[in-house]
Amino acid sequence: MTQDRATDWTGRVLRLRVEGPAHGGEFVARHEGRVVFCRGGVTGELVDVHIDDDPGRAFCRGTVQSVIEASPDRVEPACPAAAAGAGCCDWSHIAADAARRYAGRILTEQVTRIGRIDLPDAPVAVEVPAGDPASTGWRTVARWITGRDGVPGVRRARSRDQVAEQCSQPDPRLRQAVSETSFGPGREVLGVLGDDGAVHIATRAAIDDAPRGRGGRSRQSAATRARARHSRAAGWEIVTGEPTVVRRVGDHEWRVPLAGFWQAHRSAATHYSNGVRAAVSHTPQLSAAPVVWDLYGGAGLFAAGVREEIPNARVTIVESASASVEGATHAFGDTPDGGIRTVRSRVETFLEDRDTRPGEHTDPEVVILDPPRGGAGIPVMQRLAAIGPSRIVHVGCDPASLARDIGVLVAAGWTLTDLRGVAAFPGTHHVEGIAVLDVPRRP
Structure with a gap:
């Protein structure tokens, strides 16, 4: 229906039946043909919602003011700040196992709608990082x-x-x-x-x-x-x-500058490292000394895991952030050492250099992607599809951008071999994903 732009429900309190979760952490309800995004709700509940923001279109946003009929998934909020109205732990009122189910539904919806990918095993399962079930005190x-x-x-x-x-x-x-x-x-x-307790x-x-x-x-x-x-x-x-922070995963140690990127969850780095190295090692027809590109590679978490799993692998880390490059340099040396080299560059520039100076970069058998929240983007994914490695492993920290990125590959004939979610931010709606895609079979 077409809404009158003069419509403004700001300040009203509406009694609504809550439907499913939406990307962004709110839950959907409807009133008089309009969508109401409800912060603090749970599927199935009857709630009173105070409308906080109404842009006058087909939707508005509000906060649950009182719960008339509670869901069995509702629990006492574990976060005092969130209970007082902070934006930190927006799902701390939802039981942890139920929150993972809702997160799996969001990831599934984004992949099917934005990526236009049919998922036979829906909804996507969302895992606890490295078996660590903590819902509080997990952030480092x-x-x-x-x-x-x-x-x-x-x-x-x-x-x-x-x-x-x-x-x-x-x-x-x-x-x-x-x-x-x-x-x-x-x-x-x-x-x-730090992982040394400092x-x-x-x-x-x-x-x-x-x-x-x-x-x-x-x-x-x-x-x-x-x-x-x-x-x-x-x-x-x-x-x-100190200005640098000690980080450890397995037998590897990094000294990352204080403001350099590292996984916030204490067990997430181990979880992602294990998942990526397994996906790389199980690449069909992988050679004994495969070339692997670790794009948006940070301080080299995945590079270290791949080398541990495949000692003869030749890994190139591509990273633009100076703090992360500094961490990789400390871990692996200033020059190619042990099969790992670090290239300080934007991924787009690295791929352009490969196109203009093909002799300088050996094409990879496997590409690992761990882009920021906005994703790698369509041009990067199209270039990687054209290069045609045997396998691409995409670690996405936002369901929508992950769905868009892998949708480019699937549209080009690639096969989504595996997709799973990771609850790397317990108590919140944020869900990350690991997608494994294999190149189209060629004659």
């Missing part, structure tokens, strides 16, 4: 902001306001160290727990990332862009600990 990298009183807290959902109650995600050692440190008002705080804390002036634009989607996009710009900026002042 966390950020806070300080209010006018200088007390660290987290943001209220869809707002720049601060919630002083503590989020349950960070490891208790991080929470304690941050609570015992004085930062002053208007600061951003970064806390990192606590590292840094701070810098908080940026004004107030979203601009009309409508929820534009506001969210503006805020995301602002945070991305700020995350790349320098200016961290170390308060506690």
